[in-house]
Amino acid sequence: xxxxxxxxxxxxxxxxxxxxxxxxxxxxxxxxxxxxxxxxxxxxxxxxxxxxxxxxxxxxxxxxxxxxxxxxxxxxxxxxxxxxxxxxxxxxxxxxxxxxxxxxxxxxxxxxxxxxxxxxxxxxxxxxxxxxxxxxxxxxxxxxxxxxxxxxxxxxxxxxxxxxxxxxxxxxxxxxxxxxxxxxxxxxxxxxxxxxxxxxxxxxxxxxxxxxxxxxxxxxxxxxxxxxxxxxxxxxxxxxxxxxxxxxxxxxxxxxxxxxxxxxxxxxxxxxxxxxxxxxxxxxxxxxxxxxxxxxxxxxxxxxxxxxxxxxxxxxxxxxxxxxxxxxxxxxxxxxxxxxxxxxxxxxxxxxxxxxxxxxxxxxxxxxxxxxxxxxxxxxxxxxxxxxxxxxxxxxxxxxxxxx
Numbered sequence: 557x558x559x560x561x562x563x564x565x566x567x568x569x570x571x572x573x574x575x576x577x578x579x580x581x582x583x584x585x586x587x588x589x590x591x592x593x594x595x596x597x598x599x600x601x602x603x604x605x606x607x608x609x610x611x612x613x614x615x616x617x618x619x620x621x622x623x624x625x626x627x628x629x630x631x632x633x634x635x636x637x638x639x640x641x642x643x644x645x646x647x648x649x650x651x652x653x654x655x656x657x658x659x660x661x662x663x664x665x666x667x668x669x670x671x672x673x674x675x676x677x678x679x680x681x682x683x684x685x686x687x688x689x690x691x692x693x694x695x696x697x698x699x700x701x702x703x704x705x706x707x708x709x710x711x712x713x714x715x716x717x718x719x720x721x722x723x724x725x726x727x728x729x730x731x732x733x734x735x736x737x738x739x740x741x742x743x744x745x746x747x748x749x750x751x752x753x754x755x756x757x758x759x760x761x762x763x764x765x766x767x768x769x770x771x772x773x774x775x776x777x778x779x780x781x782x783x784x785x786x787x788x789x790x791x792x793x794x795x796x797x798x799x800x801x802x803x804x805x806x807x808x809x810x811x812x813x814x815x816x817x818x819x820x821x822x823x824x825x826x827x828x829x830x831x832x833x834x835x836x837x838x839x840x841x842x843x844x845x846x847x848x849x850x851x852x853x854x855x856x857x858x859x860x861x862x863x864x865x866x867x868x869x870x871x872x873x874x875x876x877x878x879x880x881x882x883x884x885x886x887x888x889x890x891x892x893x894x895x896x897x898x899x900x901x902x903x904x905x906x907x908x909x910x911x912x913x914x915x916x917x918x919x920x921x922x923x924x925x926x927x928x929x930x931x932x933x934x935x936x937x938x939x940x941x942x943x944x945x946x947x948x949x950x951x952x953x954x955x956x957x958x959x960x
Contacts, residue, residue: 586702587642590695594639597695598632601687604669609680610738610927616686622669631665634658635692642699652703655696662693663728670736682738684929711951711958718947738929739936746918746933754937756832757914760907761900761941764836768843768896773889775844776851777877786852793845801903804841805910808834835912839903843896850892854885887956894949901942905934 602616603623620628638654670683704717734740743750779786799807813829827833858881866880882889908916915934922930 583643584645586699587644590642590699591639593695594635594692597688597691598636601691603686603688604666604673605684605686606673607682607684607738610682610742610929611925614682614684617669617673619688622673623665624668624672627665627668631661634661638696648703648706652700652707655700655703658696659693659700660724662689662696663725664733667728667733667737674736682741682929683736684738684932711954714947715951718944739932742918742927742929742933746930750918750933753914753917753934756912757901757904757916757938758941760832760835760839760904760912760914761897764839764843764900765893765896767836767840768847769893771840772844772847773851776848776889777855779848780852780855790845790849790852793848796841797845801838801842801906802909804838805834805907805912808838809910812837830911832912834910835904835907839900839907842903843900846892846895846899847889850889850895851885854888855881857888858884887953890949890953890956894946894953897945897949898942901938901945905938 598619603619604617605614606617607614619632622628623631635658638658641654642651666685666689673683674681704714709717728734735744775789779789809829812827812834816828862880862884863876866876871879904912904914905916905919908914908920915938918934919931922928922932922934
């Protein structure tokens with residue numbers, strides 16, 4: 557009986573082809589990182605921290621000890637399954653759905669921990685999310701962000717996702733599920749001042765942005781038209797941008813205090829060495845570079861043929877600017893506005909050092925009282941505001957690009 561070696565080799569290859577071959581391309585690097593981070597969180601970090609009161613140091617409580625068995629084991633199974641599934645290169649919509657479901661489950665589970673650990677009569681004990689919750693939240697938020705990026709969603713779907721996120725968070729808040737968490741107990745104590753400082757925070761960020769637009773847009777147009785003015789203005793604004801925020805606030809205090817001392821009308825208008833005035837001026841100065849710079853870049857990026865066609869139609873210089881150049885440059889200019897707004901939302905927090913108000917008031921009070929939850933009461937809304945502003949303005953920029 558004769559055997560053909562090539563035939564045997566081909567049969568061997570066909571046989572092995574029935575089995576999947578695992579290669580590096582079959583695994584997702586980000587998924588591996590998320591799975592390792594989730595596993596380390598379960599093994600080495602507490603899920604919540606239990607303290608006898610708001611100031612004393614507490615003890616960490618692991619995931620399974622912080623929850624009843626009826627919630628702990630299903631929750632761990634869900635988190636572990638999604639983390640392991642993230643290693644494989646699944647379709648982005650599946651990864652996004654799994655990550656979103658896991659984040660919602662973590663939010664629910666951390667809200668259930670206080671009722672399991674603290675009796676209803678104990679009003680002093682505090683339960684706060686600990687390392688495992690924050691690390692897993694970060695891991696699955698990263699997975700969700702990556703999946704959304706791969707889906708390449710348009711502006712309206714992104715805005716819809718943001719709205720859905722707010723609806724889910726509002727439902728948790730209104731249900732009372734999170735009332736046992738220490739940060740919500742801090743909110744209950746500071747509810748009135750919280751909303752007043754929220755108004756102050758948003759007002760400072762938006763007012764400084766509005767002032768920068770009023771001054772920066774004409775200055776950017778002038779810099780675009782005059783190279784000498786551009787070479788003089790942009791380096792000065794770059795220098796302003798390099799000054800640390802605390803130093804900038806300090807620089808504003810002395811001249812404004814002298815102005816209030818020598819000009820009574822200035823003091824009556826609220827212009828003093830501390831308070832809103834120095835914070836507003838400092839934020840305005842920080843806002844100028846992104847507004848002016850992006851206006852110059854945006855106008856310079858307008859296609860020359862569009863400008864020539866407008867001139868050929870007999871448009872005046874003002875008509876050319878308002879009807880052709882600024883509309884075409886709007887996406888780039890609005891990108892600068894996005895940078896300014898996100899930047900100012902963060903910088904307003906530091907303005908509390910000089911009496912500027914905002915969520916930074918709670919951050920400073922929490923640091924002074926060694927109350928971590930009071931710090932979070934100021935930090936979390938600031939992060940939410942900055943993130944929301946970035947998503948909304950990114951979507952608006954994409955909409956403008958679609959119309960251009």
